[in-house]
Amino acid sequence: MGHWWERNIIEPDKLPLLLALTAFILTFLITRVITRTIRAGKGPFGNVSSGGVHIHHVVPGVILTVVGGFGAVAGTQHGIGSAVSAVIFGIGAGLVLDEFALILHLADVYWTEAGRKSVEVVVLTAALVGLVLVGFVPFGVNDLSDDELQDRGSVITSVAVNFLFALLALSKGKVRMAIFGVIVPLVALVGAIRLARPGSPWAKRFYRRRPRARARSRLRAYHHDRRWLGPRRRFQDLIGGRPDPEPARSLERR
Numbered sequence: 030m031g032h033w034w035e036r037n038i039i040e041p042d043k044l045p046l047l048l049a050l051t052a053f054i055l056t057f058l059i060t061r062v063i064t065r066t067i068r069a070g071k072g073p074f075g076n077v078s079s080g081g082v083h084i085h086h087v088v089p090g091v092i093l094t095v096v097g098g099f100g101a102v103a104g105t106q107h108g109i110g111s112a113v114s115a116v117i118f119g120i121g122a123g124l125v126l127d128e129f130a131l132i133l134h135l136a137d138v139y140w141t142e143a144g145r146k147s148v149e150v151v152v153l154t155a156a157l158v159g160l161v162l163v164g165f166v167p168f169g170v171n172d173l174s175d176d177e178l179q180d181r182g183s184v185i186t187s188v189a190v191n192f193l194f195a196l197l198a199l200s201k202g203k204v205r206m207a208i209f210g211v212i213v214p215l216v217a218l219v220g221a222i223r224l225a226r227p228g229s230p231w232a233k234r235f236y237r238r239r240p241r242a243r244a245r246s247r248l249r250a251y252h253h254d255r256r257w258l259g260p261r262r263r264f265q266d267l268i269g270g271r272p273d274p275e276p277a278r279s280l281e282r283r
Contacts, residue, residue: 093117145269
């Protein structure tokens, strides 16, 4: 266990990534605590405005991400400069992705159902970076032997096959499996061979004349969402706060 930890975590080349991930997670958690206290009207914090314009924290996040990114590129691979750039980048990325839904919708959806996308993206990003940190390499290159790594053909073939699995999973509407499959190819393989979700490009193309496949797809998606949607939302509410209830839609008079 000790050798595994030293080999995969305490390597000097991975220290900046560890610092960036730590700063990223802490920034997100602290930001959510502050925004939740502002929402509840408690504590010394408040929204920042200038000239009547609400300054969202994605703005300083973008600035810090740019500073940290360019600092990492311009600096050396080791030393205090690299560590500082990694922390700055992690803080900036945490602020930016905490308002990912705002960027996606170009609207202030922070405390709406659509705002859940920010929490989901942050958790997904942290998980992917964590996998890279413990030794996984995109498209399964880490599974190749030293001799295979010397053969460019083997590397290209491995990357192409694993990329194909991820692409198939994505076309079947399994976005999370496709993304994780980039790091862990087995996940993408499972997503590639399972039934496509209703409404996915694969289902529209290949299930159009297969009513049984369409029915099985809808049934499986229904059971999956019924089982996992509730726990996933409770987890998102725990770390990100519960969205505001949507106002009831009134019936239009004719």
